[in-house]
Amino acid sequence: MLKPSLNELLKSSIRSILKNKSRTILTSLGIIIGVTSVILLTSIGNGLKVYITQQFDSLGANSIFVTPGQVFNEDGGFAQGGMMMTTSFTQKDVLSLERGLRDSIIMPVNAVFADIKSANDLKKSVEIDGATEEFGFNNNVLPPEGNGRWFTKEENDKKTPVIVLGYNLAEKLFPSFNALGKKVIVKGKDLKVIGVVDKKGASMGGPSVDDQAYAPITVVSDLAGNEDINSIVVKAPNKDSIESTKKEITKIMEEKYETDAFSVFDSSQLLSSINSIISVLTIALSGIAAISLVVGGIGIMNIMLVSVTERTKEIGLRKAIGAYPRAILIQFLIEAVILSCLGGLIGILLGFLGTLAINPFFPAKITISSVVLAFGVSSLVGIVFGVAPARKASKLSPIEALRYE
Amino acid sequence: MTKLSSLNSSKTILELKNISKTYFSGSDTFYALKNVSLKINKGEFISITGPSGSGKSTLMHIIGLLDNPSSGQILLNGQDISNLKEHQLAQIRNVTLGFVFQQFNLLPKTSALENVILPLLYSDVPQKDRYDLGIKMLEKVGLGDKVKNTPAQLSGGQQQRVAIARALINNPQIIFADEPTGNLDSKSGVSIMNFFKELHEKEGRTIVFVTHDPDLAKQARRLIIIKDGQIV
Numbered sequence: 001m002l003k004p005s006l007n008e009l010l011k012s013s014i015r016s017i018l019k020n021k022s023r024t025i026l027t028s029l030g031i032i033i034g035v036t037s038v039i040l041l042t043s044i045g046n047g048l049k050v051y052i053t054q055q056f057d058s059l060g061a062n063s064i065f066v067t068p069g070q071v072f073n074e075d076g077g078f079a080q081g082g083m084m085m086t087t088s089f090t091q092k093d094v095l096s097l098e099r100g101l102r103d104s105i106i107m108p109v110n111a112v113f114a115d116i117k118s119a120n121d122l123k124k125s126v127e128i129d130g131a132t133e134e135f136g137f138n139n140n141v142l143p144p145e146g147n148g149r150w151f152t153k154e155e156n157d158k159k160t161p162v163i164v165l166g167y168n169l170a171e172k173l174f175p176s177f178n179a180l181g182k183k184v185i186v187k188g189k190d191l192k193v194i195g196v197v198d199k200k201g202a203s204m205g206g207p208s209v210d211d212q213a214y215a216p217i218t219v220v221s222d223l224a225g226n227e228d229i230n231s232i233v234v235k236a237p238n239k240d241s242i243e244s245t246k247k248e249i250t251k252i253m254e255e256k257y258e259t260d261a262f263s264v265f266d267s268s269q270l271l272s273s274i275n276s277i278i279s280v281l282t283i284a285l286s287g288i289a290a291i292s293l294v295v296g297g298i299g300i301m302n303i304m305l306v307s308v309t310e311r312t313k314e315i316g317l318r319k320a321i322g323a324y325p326r327a328i329l330i331q332f333l334i335e336a337v338i339l340s341c342l343g344g345l346i347g348i349l350l351g352f353l354g355t356l357a358i359n360p361f362f363p364a365k366i367t368i369s370s371v372v373l374a375f376g377v378s379s380l381v382g383i384v385f386g387v388a389p390a391r392k393a394s395k396l397s398p399i400e401a402l403r404y405e
Numbered sequence: 406m407t408k409l410s411s412l413n414s415s416k417t418i419l420e421l422k423n424i425s426k427t428y429f430s431g432s433d434t435f436y437a438l439k440n441v442s443l444k445i446n447k448g449e450f451i452s453i454t455g456p457s458g459s460g461k462s463t464l465m466h467i468i469g470l471l472d473n474p475s476s477g478q479i480l481l482n483g484q485d486i487s488n489l490k491e492h493q494l495a496q497i498r499n500v501t502l503g504f505v506f507q508q509f510n511l512l513p514k515t516s517a518l519e520n521v522i523l524p525l526l527y528s529d530v531p532q533k534d535r536y537d538l539g540i541k542m543l544e545k546v547g548l549g550d551k552v553k554n555t556p557a558q559l560s561g562g563q564q565q566r567v568a569i570a571r572a573l574i575n576n577p578q579i580i581f582a583d584e585p586t587g588n589l590d591s592k593s594g595v596s597i598m599n600f601f602k603e604l605h606e607k608e609g610r611t612i613v614f615v616t617h618d619p620d621l622a623k624q625a626r627r628l629i630i631i632k633d634g635q636i637v
Contacts, residue, residue: 003526003527003528003529004526004527005532008526008532012526015515019514313508313510314510314512316510317506317510317512317523318523318527319495320469320471320498320504321498321499321504321523321524321527321571322495322496322498322499322500322524322527322528322575323495323526323527324491324492324495324496324527325491325492325495326492327527397472398471399466399471399472402471402506402508402510
């Protein structure tokens with residue numbers, strides 16, 4: 001049986017910690033800072049994941065993206081040099097996809113990078129996506145009611161010079177008045193603004209939807225001077241057919257291209273890649289923050305060693321009146337663990353408050369697992385760094401300790 | 406309590422047989438104690454005295470089971486305890502011995518009552534009985550009204566009384582006192598010595614105290630004078 005009982009040890013440890021309030025707080029500071037930063041960073045990482053998932057959900061459901069080159073490597077991460085347009089597709093590929101996939105909507109995109117200028121000479125270098133009439137609705141970039149419209153099939157067929165602006169782009173080009181109906185100039189050609197997309201915030205890699213523009217693909221092909229198709233978006237009839245549609249697309253494309261010359265992926269794949277990047281980043285950053293936990297642990301060890309020296313006489317007395325070595329060991333170990341757990345608790349509280357505070361500006365989401373982990377690690381730190389001082393205390397000889405001045 | 410009953414049959418509580426304690430400094434061997442044999446019987450009031458460096462403190466530490474002899478045998482109630490482990494000795498000190506020190510050695514910022522019941526923390530006495538026992542002991546040493554005072558709020562004499570209450574709380578077979586009046590003014594010193602005498606006379610307590618003061622030493626019933634590590 002443990003003598004004194006655990007609850008008596010706890011009581012006496014808490015009492016001795018409370019006798020030195022300012023020292024206690026200062027000692028726990030390292031742990032407090034470590035736990036706070038670990039919790040904040042994981043909250044931000046998790047919040048970011050949730051935010052990106054939401055944004056992806058809003059970016060066209062059931063969409064499959066066909067791009068030239070390898071986007072993903074075998075592990076599901078992004079391939080090196082992925083997203084680089086090494087080749088492009090042709091109108092013939094679009095036609096063969098349309099023939100092979102009767103139930104899906106095939107939407108080719110030809111992107112061009114160009115300066116876009118407003119009448120009052122404001123200039124911006126942007127990506128203009130040449131797209132079809134179905135693209136706006138299916139990719140969730142349709143201008144909202146009262147803010148114009150997407151272009152029609154007729155406008156696309158007749159190469160009508162119209163353009164739909166992203167939210168930020170419209171603000172930059174026309175800072176003080178409504179962009180609708182105004183003219184912009186791209187490569188010397190006048191285009192009429194027929195719609196402005198709502199603020200979206202996120203994008204599928206590359207520039208944000210808010211900073212780019214959309215025009216009929218026929219118009220963009222003229223501007224670019226080529227008929228290339230940079231990517232093809234395929235809208236599967238429903239969620240369950242995404243996989244089979246992807247297989248079908250791959251089969252059709254493989255008739256013409258090498259397997260590694262193009263990529264077929266849906267947003268969930270892209271999402272999991274981005275999420276795995278965020279996870280790695282979060283772990284790396286939390287790991288750096290965790291270094292301060294080690295530093296905090298050393299601080300606790302330091303103070304506990306001082307405390308053992310200070311209380312040499314007390315230890316001697318306790319031993320003389322019957323404390324066996326392990327009772328002293330456990331007493332000091334418990335004090336170290338309480339110090340670090342206290343730091344952990346304050347850190348969790350601060351991390352929680354910090355998460356609440358940054359939430360309006362940045363997506364942050366506290367997770368139970370990070371709280372449990374932070375608390376576990378801080379108590380572990382207490383045990384690991386408390387052992388040396390506690391052992392020192394338990395090994396003191398009672399007469400030496402009583403003689404100590 | 407089995408130990409208490411066994412002492413009725415044998416009057417000797419503690420016996421030292423040929424105890425030596427040596428220290429090495431370089432190639433020199435220094436004897437702090439040399440072949441000391443000694444019996445402490447139940448109900449004795451013994452003083453150990455001698456000039457400083459004579460070995461009286463070493464002797465005190467060895468009979469108080471705080472230090473191990475280099476050679477020789479220690480019998481407690483007839484049992485050889487020379488080869489016991491540290492935690493076993495701690496257990497014996499806890500239930501058999503009571504200590505009073507020159508420096509009082511009370512825990513600072515801790516109430517008199519908490520100080521008195523400190524040995525019980527390491528004993529089998531149930532938690533609920535401890536405070537009652539502690540208050541009883543403080544009343545016995547005349548500090549029933551100072552239960553909640555911390556050592557800083559008590560005079561030197563009162564602090565030593567708290568320490569005596571702490572030594573008595575386990576109902577020990579022997580009370581050891583190391584220069585118990587050394588840090589007190591003469592008036593408090595006399596009152597503490599009288600209290601020890603009272604414990605001896607009225608309760609038949611076995612008391613062993615160490616002092617360098619020959620006058621104080623003479624107040625004991627049995628005087629052990631130690632010189633150069635040997636009893637003279």
